[in-house]
Amino acid sequence: MNYDEFFDSISQKDIRIDIKNIERQDSLGLNNEALFQLPLIAMIILLLSKNRVKPRVNEVGSLVGKLLEDVMLGFKGSSQLLGWSANLRIRTVTALNFLESVSLIIMDERNNKLNITKLGKKVIDEVFIYESDLAFNLALIERAYRNYCVDSKLDGEIL
Numbered sequence: 001m002n003y004d005e006f007f008d009s010i011s012q013k014d015i016r017i018d019i020k021n022i023e024r025q026d027s028l029g030l031n032n033e034a035l036f037q038l039p040l041i042a043m044i045i046l047l048l049s050k051n052r053v054k055p056r057v058n059e060v061g062s063l064v065g066k067l068l069e070d071v072m073l074g075f076k077g078s079s080q081l082l083g084w085s086a087n088l089r090i091r092t093v094t095a096l097n098f099l100e101s102v103s104l105i106i107m108d109e110r111n112n113k114l115n116i117t118k119l120g121k122k123v124i125d126e127v128f129i130y131e132s133d134l135a136f137n138l139a140l141i142e143r144a145y146r147n148y149c150v151d152s153k154l155d156g157e158i159l
Contacts, residue, residue, distance in 0.1 A: 061089035
């Protein structure tokens with residue numbers, strides 16, 4: 001049987017697929033494909049710029065990668081170093097440009113750090129109102145960033 005014969009025979013038969021009983025499946029979290037999506041990267045940048053310790057603009061790309069490595073289970077103990085990913089850095093720059101163009105963040109040229117605007121704070125706060133996978137993962141990233149800041153401060157005091 002060739003291709004055409006197959007579809008001719010199928011079209012002549014009364015074949016149906018019952019799809020009434022499809023149930024909603026709960027999400028099991030963000031997958032690796034989501035890590036390089038601009039909205040997620042933009043939300044992470046907003047989250048970092050909302051923190052009391054503001055990230056430096058030139059460190060944001062590697063910082064986003066490091067935090068994703070620390071938080072996302074697929075990258076824990078992996079030989080992949082997201083902080084060095086050129087693709088992630090390019091997308092981070094694109095996300096930074098977007099956030100600045102829509103006035104969600106401001107780049108302080110005096111100290112080269114990111115600051116969140118009132119509108120940006122409103123956007124990031126809105127995410128945490130809903131108990132979603134995004135809110136959960138952003139909370140993990142926020143905690144990892146605080147830990148990173150504390151570790152950096154302790155390393156600076158030891159040296």
